[in-house]
Amino acid sequence: DKRSLRASVTSELVLDDVRLTEDAVLPEVVGMKGPLATLSEARFGILFGTVGSARACYEAALDYALEREQFSKPIASFQLTQQKLVEMMVSINRGMLVALHIGRMKDAGTASSEHISFGKLDNVRMALEVARSARSVLGANGITLEYPVIRHMNNLESVYTYEGTNEIHTLILGQALTGIPAFS
Template sequence: MTALSAADPIDLGAMLSDDEKAITESVRSFVKSAVLDEIAEWFEEARFPARELAKPLGEIGLLGMHLEGYGCAATSATAYGLACLELEAGDSGLRSFVSVQGSLAMFPIRAYGSEEQREQWLPGMAAGELIGCFGLTEPDSGSDPASMRTAARRDGADWILNGTKTWITNGSIADVAVVWARTDEGIRGFVVPSGTAGFEQREIHHKMSLRASSTGELVFDDVRLPAEAVLPGVVGIRGPLSCLNEARFGILFGALGAGRASFEAALAYAGDRTQFGKPIAGFQLTQHKFADMAVRMSQGLTLALHLGRLKDSGGLKPDQISIGKLANVRTAIEICRTARTILGANGISLEYPVIRHMTNLESVLTYEGTEEVHALIIGKGLTGLAAFA
């Protein structure tokens, strides 16, 4: 009998409410039954069955789960984070799908949209009948979103939208895009349905990370939108940045799921793999690796749970989200890399989840703010001085 759980070495689960425990188990069960047997094949074939998974995800209340009304589950922020952890234990692409749907597409409509926009889009998105995406990143504008070139101008009562967005999760398959563009009034958000004249959605291929995820490019060529398409509740860069903070919060939990899955795979493998007459789990250097992974996992889980409680109390600052995102993605990558060494050559095989999680996390490290960007956000929070414009 082992004394410690790889999933939760210091029993932080004892600090969860009954609802949080139930949500965790529900999502873990879904991932096990609907994803784990297929995910290696999806990754190898570079495909993600979004349409097949969206409705089941909606049925168990995961899409926009931390939002209120319009068919959303209105769970706690901590429960949302725990769900992200379990989803990413399946694959980062799965968590990304749910995160983009809820935190980047549904959240701005809920927070800044008109009542008509909310009624039109949110119930279908919560049910998984409609898929959304978030158009912010551009070919020449990543870490500096304020330099975006996509622009919208008024033409009578309408808006004319032009520009390109790239590296957009769900972009090639979305039924609706929340797109951020420059206007004479400042940066505004627009709700753009697929099929709108002049709006083209293209799949991005040849990825070596997040292969089980739909990634696209959005092209807008004189797209005419009615006045009702603009999000009326926000003007300026704080609109898209607030959405990014919602997504980053999910990531600081989610990345640990990838780390945990790799840790558990390495632990099981080391117990079965025999060298020099005994399981490699019995060697000192291997146990040192496991001890290090357990400590890192415990620290990451403690940080995530603390930030979740802060968010639920209304006291979480954007700078603190950056601490969580920076620390826990870094932690998860190190756990995956250490787990890979324990599996040896088998560590690069898709028969095991480790290399898949490891390569996925290289994208998670970059999106929703690179390490450098989060370090500078934290630095500004500590010093009061901005190291970037």
């Protein structure tokens, strides 16, 4: 009974004393090279998925703010609501630019795993902040399933962890910046 990524099946896979024949092994893949390449591809996809989740939260908040009235006017007319909407939009566009830039680097063959770690770290943080801000605009309705915000927020909490936690990406980037590994 999970509250996040509810459309996907979560399972445990246990392999014990498994031996593969030569023809069942990926050619030219030695050690962790293959699995890590797959992990990097999954992380790259997260760069864009988080932007989509953030965008859905922003759009729900904007629509709600334009429709919901307090004191005989839409809450979108209030300064703090407008500030939240602007900050969400700016953050989403920044996240899209990060994803687009890293995507272009990937197409050119110049993107490293560190670039992708940076994008995953930053875009997940951004999307979570947008979701939280959108939830705030919706008030008590922000935690209901009538609106998509809480669903995206819960899913983003999982994305924060899978394909490498923010702490792991921080260590990867710390090593890239300093040249000193903080883990062995």
